[in-house]
Amino acid sequence: MIMNIPATMKAAIMTEPRTIVTTELPVPEPGEHEALIKVMAVGVCGSDVHYYEHGRIGSAIVQYPMILGHECAGEVIAVGPGVTRVKAGDRVAIEPQTTCGRCSACKSGKYNLCPEVEFFATPPIDGAFAQYVKAREDLLFPIPDTLSYEEAALVEPFSVGIHAANRTNLKPGSSVAIMGMGPVGLLAVAAAKAYGASRIYVTDLEPVRLEAARKLGATHAINVRDQDAVETIKALNGRSGVDVAWETAGNPLALQSALLSLKRGGKLAVVGLPVQAEVPLNIHFISDHEVDIYGVFRYTDTYAAGIEILASGICDIRSLITDRYSLGQTQEAMERALNNKSESLKVVVYPHEQ
Known part of the structure; x- marks a missing residue:
């Protein structure tokens, strides 16, 4: 197939905090074992919004100009020398992290911890708010025709939930509490359902997000504006704590509630990142309950499973996509994600739409 x-291509470039302009750039040329992808859909992630607003996340500081966006899917239109896994015309989801493959983390299967990782839209690496990107062939995963590009882009945040489930050894029949129903938290609900959790308790402040969580499989939705999360979860769960808790909001109070919602021997996953590096936790509770605590940093080897799960139709993830923008409207998309948390769930940019 000849494409x-x-x-040249259009790209949305951040030139300073809260300023994104559309400009023309050369189309990347794929190298050995790389492919060129026509980007069809890019989800706006919380990290994109944080870089957009503040210009940094912890020690990762934006070097302007920079292209944001890492939740992406598209069509292969050219391949470089030595490529055998994909061909022009393939519809693919793009795993946005390139690792060295040589270090001890990579060799042990924990390539998300590779010290040389290059991750889309993490300084100094440009992201996918552009009409074309290149990626290594082993990071491209074919998607079935039944899965739209925008759904395929959501495999990236869905992978975080899969990784949390794997880290905490979530089993069929387990009870799980998920604190924070932003896009990652909502997709974590989908992951918990896919892994067979029988009781899924979720918390948030926004009714629209709690309702979305119910549609994805949450069995109980708790608005923490008017209910105590820990007491409500225990009351609903037969006065017992849950097997597993995931904090996905990056909120210190939500993390404390996630911990205290656990039963003895429970497992806590820290998924969301708070602004501050240090958060007080009840050490007596951790010790007395022999709680296992797991950090969750991105994901490893989740894309194939994520695509299969989403393509199965187990959850209606299309319902999460509430806002759609063209590439030229990327700044408006970022502002929408930043300022409309009471109504918007997932904001998506379409680089080839006018």
Whole structure:
């Protein structure tokens, strides 16, 4: 299959905090074992919004100009020398992390911890708010025709939930509490359902997000504006704590509630990152309950499973996509994600739509 490849492309470039402009750039040329992808859909992630608003996340500081966006899917339009896994015309989800493959983390299967990782839209690496990107062939995963590009883009945040389930050894029949129903938390609900959790308790402040969580499989939705999360979960769970708790909001109070909602011997996953590096936790509770605590940093080897699960139709993830923008409207998309948490769930940018 022969594709027409233009010499230049449009890209949405952040030039300073809260300023994104659309400009023309050369189309990347795929190297050995790389492919060129026509980007069809890019989800706006919380990290994109944080870089957009503050110009940094912890020690990762934006080097302007920079292209944001890492939740992406598209069509292969060209391949470089030595490529055998994909061909022009393939519809693919793009795993946005390139690792060295040589270090002890990579060799042990924990490539998300590779010290040399290059992750889309993490300084100094540009992201996918552009019409074309190149990626290594082993990071491209074919998607079935039944899965839209925008759904395929959501495999990236869905992978975080899969990784949390794997880390905490979530089993069929388990009870799980998920604190924070932003996009990652909502997709974590989908992951918990896919893993067979029988009781899924979720908390948030926004009714629209709690209702979305119910549609994805949450059995109980708790608005923490008017209910105590820990007491409500225990009351609903036969006065017992849950087997597993995931904190996905990056909120210190939510993390404390997630911990205290656990039964003895329970497992806590820290998924969300708070602004501050240090958060007080009840050490007596951790010790007395022999709680296992797991950090969750991105994911490893989740894309194939994520695509299969989402393509199965177990959850209606299309319902999460509430806002759609063209590439030229990327700044408006970022502002929407930043300022409309009471109504918007997932904001998606379509680089080839006008």
